[in-house]
Amino acid sequence: MSRKQTKATPPAAARSRSAQAALPGSTLLRCMLLTQLTEERLVRLYHQGRISGGVYISRGQEAIGAATAAAGGPDDLYAPLIRDMSVHIGRGEPVLDIFRHCLGRVTGPMKGRDGNVHYGCLARGVYPMISHLGAMLPVVTGAVMARRRQGRPAVGFAYLGDGATSTGDFHEAVNFAAVFDVPVIFVIENNQFAYSTPITRQFRCRNLADRAVGYGIEGLAADGNEAVDLYRLVRGLVDQLRARPRPVLLVCDTMRMRGHGAHDDFSYVPRDLLERFTARDPLDLARARVIADGALTAAEVARLEQVCQAEVDAACQQALAEPPPDPATLTEGVYAAG
Amino acid sequence: MPLAETTLVEAINQGLRRLLRERPEVVLFGEDIGAFGGAFKATLGLQQEFGEARVFDTPICESAIFGAAIGMATQGLRPIVELQFVDFGMTAVHQLLNNAGTMHYRTGVAVPMTVRAPCGGGICGGPFHSEELEAFFCHMPGVKVVYPAFPADARALLVSAALDPNPVIFLENKYLYRHVKEWLPADWEPIPLGVAQVCRPGSDAVVLTYGAMVHEALRAAEQVEQEGAGTVMVLDLRTLKPLDADAVLAAVAATNRVLIVHEGWRTGGFGAELAALVAERAFHLLDAPVVRLTAPDVPVPFAPELERAYRPGADTIHAALLELLDY
Numbered sequence A: 001m002s003r004k005q006t007k008a009t010p011p012a013a014a015r016s017r018s019a020q021a022a023l024p025g026s027t028l029l030r031c032m033l034l035t036q037l038t039e040e041r042l043v044r045l046y047h048q049g050r051i052s053g054g055v056y057i058s059r060g061q062e063a064i065g066a067a068t069a070a071a072g073g074p075d076d077l078y079a080p081l082i083r084d085m086s087v088h089i090g091r092g093e094p095v096l097d098i099f100r101h102c103l104g105r106v107t108g109p110m111k112g113r114d115g116n117v118h119y120g121c122l123a124r125g126v127y128p129m130i131s132h133l134g135a136m137l138p139v140v141t142g143a144v145m146a147r148r149r150q151g152r153p154a155v156g157f158a159y160l161g162d163g164a165t166s167t168g169d170f171h172e173a174v175n176f177a178a179v180f181d182v183p184v185i186f187v188i189e190n191n192q193f194a195y196s197t198p199i200t201r202q203f204r205c206r207n208l209a210d211r212a213v214g215y216g217i218e219g220l221a222a223d224g225n226e227a228v229d230l231y232r233l234v235r236g237l238v239d240q241l242r243a244r245p246r247p248v249l250l251v252c253d254t255m256r257m258r259g260h261g262a263h264d265d266f267s268y269v270p271r272d273l274l275e276r277f278t279a280r281d282p283l284d285l286a287r288a289r290v291i292a293d294g295a296l297t298a299a300e301v302a303r304l305e306q307v308c309q310a311e312v313d314a315a316c317q318q319a320l321a322e323p324p325p326d327p328a329t330l331t332e333g334v335y336a337a338g
Numbered sequence B: 001m002p003l004a005e006t007t008l009v010e011a012i013n014q015g016l017r018r019l020l021r022e023r024p025e026v027v028l029f030g031e032d033i034g035a036f037g038g039a040f041k042a043t044l045g046l047q048q049e050f051g052e053a054r055v056f057d058t059p060i061c062e063s064a065i066f067g068a069a070i071g072m073a074t075q076g077l078r079p080i081v082e083l084q085f086v087d088f089g090m091t092a093v094h095q096l097l098n099n100a101g102t103m104h105y106r107t108g109v110a111v112p113m114t115v116r117a118p119c120g121g122g123i124c125g126g127p128f129h130s131e132e133l134e135a136f137f138c139h140m141p142g143v144k145v146v147y148p149a150f151p152a153d154a155r156a157l158l159v160s161a162a163l164d165p166n167p168v169i170f171l172e173n174k175y176l177y178r179h180v181k182e183w184l185p186a187d188w189e190p191i192p193l194g195v196a197q198v199c200r201p202g203s204d205a206v207v208l209t210y211g212a213m214v215h216e217a218l219r220a221a222e223q224v225e226q227e228g229a230g231t232v233m234v235l236d237l238r239t240l241k242p243l244d245a246d247a248v249l250a251a252v253a254a255t256n257r258v259l260i261v262h263e264g265w266r267t268g269g270f271g272a273e274l275a276a277l278v279a280e281r282a283f284h285l286l287d288a289p290v291v292r293l294t295a296p297d298v299p300v301p302f303a304p305e306l307e308r309a310y311r312p313g314a315d316t317i318h319a320a321l322l323e324l325l326d327y
């Protein structure tokens, strides 16, 4: 029931090249690079007027989704939110489908019926979010309950921001999961802001992980910018929850390094705060880490970036060329047949 | 086959029992529905018979209840949740509107869940235990709304609602729970959703209604006929969404005078939808303007004297019919 502070402990394991190759560093880095490059391209498309609506990116928070997505097994269920493209990519969403989706193409996962951050793939266990903050938390809780009844050892990952912890649904879902011992990791991405509102206007507790005590569950506070360490922590946590099902609050400290959306100049964010987190950019940390761990050489990292960029470029070009939905299909599929 | 006298709430219990027996994927949950059997005893004995894994109590958390049901429904279960009173569903209606109602349209994944919701007045429940909210639910895309008036319909429609692959709001009128009884056989066939029923034939006017008002309308029609003022058809809609528009239009064609009755509020009420349907598609068949008899746009009052004035009843329906027939 206590709050634990995790530290960035470098692996004591052997440093041989083959042992390091088994570590997730390069997988995580690839996921984070694809996320960053895809989002960068989406922002460009938005400013070019080729994406309607809005674009909401996760710059600065890529490690959290990459680490938590990699930590889950095939039966696990995910409900990513607004800053979680790396969860989608980490759970197998092709970058091509993300472009299709954001461009409102009929070929996309939501067939143009929803846009921006609202996508997912239930066949892969990734729930498409709705906008209403907090609303997905009980859904993934119920979904995990159903899977476990069917004998599948599912663990759930439910994501939310610091702001969403103020909603009633957060309380209802965490308490519900606690009462029924549902193994859901509530991944709170404390990125210091909810749109323009700083966390001082969101809660009074020292750390959001302290709230766990009130639900009779465990709360963990972690560094959200160190992907490899976070992966290790969550990997261990998942094993524990499979052995003894129960929910956990996992509070990841991080920073939204851009505006709330591509439309927002985030002039309300203090520059010193940004600078503090710029020094701990999760992509820089991940690059340095894979090199330090011997998983990749600097040249291999550079090569990986090129490969990711090429994948993003190709996906974007293809999606741009694909068709929008046919207005004649507007009223189809509101109800399931049968 | 032997018949048993059955109240509406007993019929619902029978429907739930049958679903639990025949469909292993059905689970029931809500507040106080387990060993206690629910605030109105609709789930009496079910936890004892089917076990706590399939019939269980939850904390007081309507949004988590709906949300969990949505999650379960997308993973192969068929949840049936009980609201203690429909009034409390409004704390969580966003889950139905935004999560349940949009899921199939957005993803192609079905959400086979049912929300059972005791509703309506006539029991001195006051403003927060008497609401009649079908119009809110009918406004939501992707959601179906069922509202039985008779025990036989209740159990047969409940089975269809639960087996439907979509979210269904199943409204149960609290006043009718124990005020209406039928002699029913132990076996029954499901009734498809979206099919209205003529409860009483007539050729001079039709009352379009549902829920508790069906019974009030039947009494009023009986009296009108005894007085020799005309014969009045009563059409029980049974399902509000999808609406049996063909049955409504056929009733209008057969009678040419329309009285719409419901115990929910007037402005934006379901009667407005019915009146619009008649105006759009059967205007040429009308011999008189469509009349709506509804609750006024005021909170449901507590005192019996006030609630009687608030809620339509056989007497006010009778008066409205006489006026309509005299037009």
Ligand SMILES: Cc1ncc(C[n+]2csc(CCOP(=O)(O)OP(=O)(O)O)c2C)c(N)n1
Binding pocket: A082, A083, A131, A132, A133, A160, A161, A162, A163, A164, A165, A167, A189, A191, A193, A194, A195, A256, A260
């Ligand atoms: C219930 C609800 N209220 C308001 C909004 C509008 N809104 C969208 S994102 C956002 C800020 C969210 O902040 P936080 O939860 O910290 O997530 P972050 O954007 O920082 O990742 C707001 C207010 C919403 N989507 N849902």
Ligand SMILES: [Mg+2]
Binding pocket: A161, A162, A163, A189, A190, A191, A192, A193, A194, A195
């Ligand atoms: Mg935030």
